[in-house]
Amino acid sequence: MLPRKSMTWVLLLLLLSPAIMNLSTSQSDARWAAKKRRLRDKVHKMFYHAYDNYMIHAFPHDELKPLSKSFTDSLSELGNLKLERLPQDYSGSALTLIESLSSLVIMGNNTEFQSAVVWLSENLTFNVDARVNLFECNIRVLGGLVSAHLLATDSTDRLGKGVYKNQLLTLAEDLGKRFLPAFNTPTGLPYAWVNLKYGVMENETTETSTSGCGSLILEMGALSRLTGDPKYESAALRALRKLWSMRSSLNLLGTTLDVSTGEWIEYSTGIGAGVDSFYEYLFKAHILFGKEEFWRMFHSAYIAVQKYFRHGPWYHEADMRTGKATYWQLTSLQAFWPGLQVLVGDIAAANSSHREFVYVWKKYGVLPERYLLDHQMLHPTEKYYPLRPELAESTFYLYQATKDPWYIEVGESIVNSLNLYTKVDGGFASIRDVTTMQLEDHQHSFFLAETCKYLFLLFDDSFLVEKNYIFTTEGHPLPVLSSWHDRLPDTYIQTNRTLLKTGNQARQTSSMSKQVCPPTTLNSWECSGQQVESACHVPDARSDHRCLTDDECGVDSSNCRRRSCSMAGYCGLWLFI
Numbered sequence: 005m006l007p008r009k010s011m012t013w014v015l016l017l018l019l020l021s022p023a024i025m026n027l028s029t030s031q032s033d034a035r036w037a038a039k040k041r042r043l044r045d046k047v048h049k050m051f052y053h054a055y056d057n058y059m060i061h062a063f064p065h066d067e068l069k070p071l072s073k074s075f076t077d078s079l080s081e082l083g084n085l086k087l088e089r090l091p092q093d094y095s096g097s098a099l100t101l102i103e104s105l106s107s108l109v110i111m112g113n114n115t116e117f118q119s120a121v122v123w124l125s126e127n128l129t130f131n132v133d134a135r136v137n138l139f140e141c142n143i144r145v146l147g148g149l150v151s152a153h154l155l156a157t158d159s160t161d162r163l164g165k166g167v168y169k170n171q172l173l174t175l176a177e178d179l180g181k182r183f184l185p186a187f188n189t190p191t192g193l194p195y196a197w198v199n200l201k202y203g204v205m206e207n208e209t210t211e212t213s214t215s216g217c218g219s220l221i222l223e224m225g226a227l228s229r230l231t232g233d234p235k236y237e238s239a240a241l242r243a244l245r246k247l248w249s250m251r252s253s254l255n256l257l258g259t260t261l262d263v264s265t266g267e268w269i270e271y272s273t274g275i276g277a278g279v280d281s282f283y284e285y286l287f288k289a290h291i292l293f294g295k296e297e298f299w300r301m302f303h304s305a306y307i308a309v310q311k312y313f314r315h316g317p318w319y320h321e322a323d324m325r326t327g328k329a330t331y332w333q334l335t336s337l338q339a340f341w342p343g344l345q346v347l348v349g350d351i352a353a354a355n356s357s358h359r360e361f362v363y364v365w366k367k368y369g370v371l372p373e374r375y376l377l378d379h380q381m382l383h384p385t386e387k388y389y390p391l392r393p394e395l396a397e398s399t400f401y402l403y404q405a406t407k408d409p410w411y412i413e414v415g416e417s418i419v420n421s422l423n424l425y426t427k428v429d430g431g432f433a434s435i436r437d438v439t440t441m442q443l444e445d446h447q448h449s450f451f452l453a454e455t456c457k458y459l460f461l462l463f464d465d466s467f468l469v470e471k472n473y474i475f476t477t478e479g480h481p482l483p484v485l486s487s488w489h490d491r492l493p494d495t496y497i498q499t500n501r502t503l504l505k506t507g508n509q510a511r512q513t514s515s516m517s518k519q520v521c522p523p524t525t526l527n528s529w530e531c532s533g534q535q536v537e538s539a540c541h542v543p544d545a546r547s548d549h550r551c552l553t554d555d556e557c558g559v560d561s562s563n564c565r566r567r568s569c570s571m572a573g574y575c576g577l578w579l580f581i
Contacts (some may be wrong), residue, residue: 044463051460053431055104060430062100066098067447069446072367073430097128101124125175130178130182141183153173189210192239213277213278215282222285224239242533257274272321276337291484292482293488311542312327318357319338342355346398355402361398376557387437389435390448396458403462425441434448458479551573557575
């Protein structure tokens with residue numbers, strides 16, 4: 005028995021403990037909130053350091069050269085090919101300004117947003133003799149204009165009365181019409197290059213990439229929904245369907261192809277450059293437009309990626325015809341993949357890959373363009389870092405999904421590296437060589453459109469409160485509207501359902517959005533002893549799980565890990581035991 009006095013102290017501690025714990029939690033929450041505000045303000049300063057220097061030294065040209073405090077008209081140079089005939093009065097397309105429109109809104113600067121809209125309305129023209137890359141012009145310019153139009157016409161009244169009369173939509177439609185000649189091919193697959201004034205030039209190259217002809221549906225589809233003219237969406241959809249019909253028996257697509265013959269040029273493929281946004285747009289088009297067709301394409305493609313490209317947390321490249329590995333390398337563009345996996349619902353797989361990208365970032369201070377996985381070393385020539393946003397993007401999505409403060413720490417590391425290595429007096433410069441941190445005189449427009457935007461949203465997501473957006477591959481927000489859906493989302497698409505059986509009753513649940521248990525939207529019966537099959541699941545080749553090689557084993561449904569064949573001839577998670 006405790007003495008009476010000791011018992012009194014024990015009871016007092018028991019009474020005070022909840023209050024002490026609540027106070028400690030409250031103090032911890034307050035510290036995190038203060039840290040996020042401090043980091044948000046730091047990103048805010050970064051954005052305006054880049055934006056103000058562009059407006060002073062480069063506007064109305066396309067992009068800033070921060071070291072020399074000059075400009076480059078890169079809209080017609082995308083893909084490293086320069087404008088062939090530059091009109092004397094051509095002063096650029098104000099690419100960085102267009103790319104910055106939604107970032108200005110997200111950061112709460114409606115005054116600057118209005119000024120930019122007015123200037124573009126009065127000065128921007130696409131009637132110029134400029135040969136541009138269709139894919140880049142689509143995601144940067146058309147996407148920027150369409151997104152800004154939607155932000156200018158939403159219910160927030162961010163523009164002054166009478167200021168906006170759909171000028172940006174008019175510009176977007178004019179640009180969309182200038183894209184259409186690129187689709188006049190025997191296959192419906194568009195040329196990679198088009199002249200804004202004269203259409204497709206004589207002897208134009210017929211080579212393009214999977215991303216180049218398969219990542220147009222969001223912007224051109226949105227343009228059709230806004231104008232009521234279906235020809236833009238129809239052209240992009242025809243190209244996408246043709247591209248999908250060219251997949252191999254393994255549901256893999258190559259990297260480059262010929263738009264005239266419909267034949268593949270490069271069979272080695274992965275989730276990086278030349279293919280990346282194809283996967284992204286299949287799934288986001290399903291969200292934006294509600295078409296079941298997009299989901300079916302994406303689901304088949306996603307399973308193929310998990311089966312043939314994934315090796316632990318990494319994704320290598322493989323031959324689309326055989327599935328055999330070709331190149332074991334990490335590219336900086338692959339860092340978008342964990343963010344896409346968050347949207348799919350494969351959080352564990354997303355986190356696993358994301359941590360490997362963070363490891364490489366911390367190893368070099370930034371993320372190099374290409375890293376050789378089989379040699380654990382940099383690619384000898386591609387050692388640059390052009391201020392890419394993909395790691396920040398995936399970090400934002402993972403924090404939104406998990407609220408794990410570790411992702412805030414990752415974001416802080418990215419912010420500190422950018423300020424330490426790339427900030428100069430005239431803006432933010434790209435890095436030519438990550439081993440020496442030698443700088444390159446180029447501030448890409450996507451630094452303002454994406455890198456700063458995703459970092460800002462990581463620390464302050466107030467723009468997204470009670471709203472539903474998808475972001476294009478260039479970071480331009482498009483609202484998810486029920487009026488754009490083929491069917492209202494009240495009834496979920498049936499083919500992406502999983503039936504869970506409890507007793508004699510089977511109920512439906514979505515393998516796309518409810519694979520993490522227990523989510524708030526699931527009833528308790530669904531989580532008790534039940535696991536919802538995720539979109540990454542690849543069944544073993546045989547129902548009895550017998551095997552001769554690893555190729556006969558699939559991907560585990562609960563954790564998205566690749567299964568392997570044991571010495572006894574059974575598929576399982578043997579590498580992880």
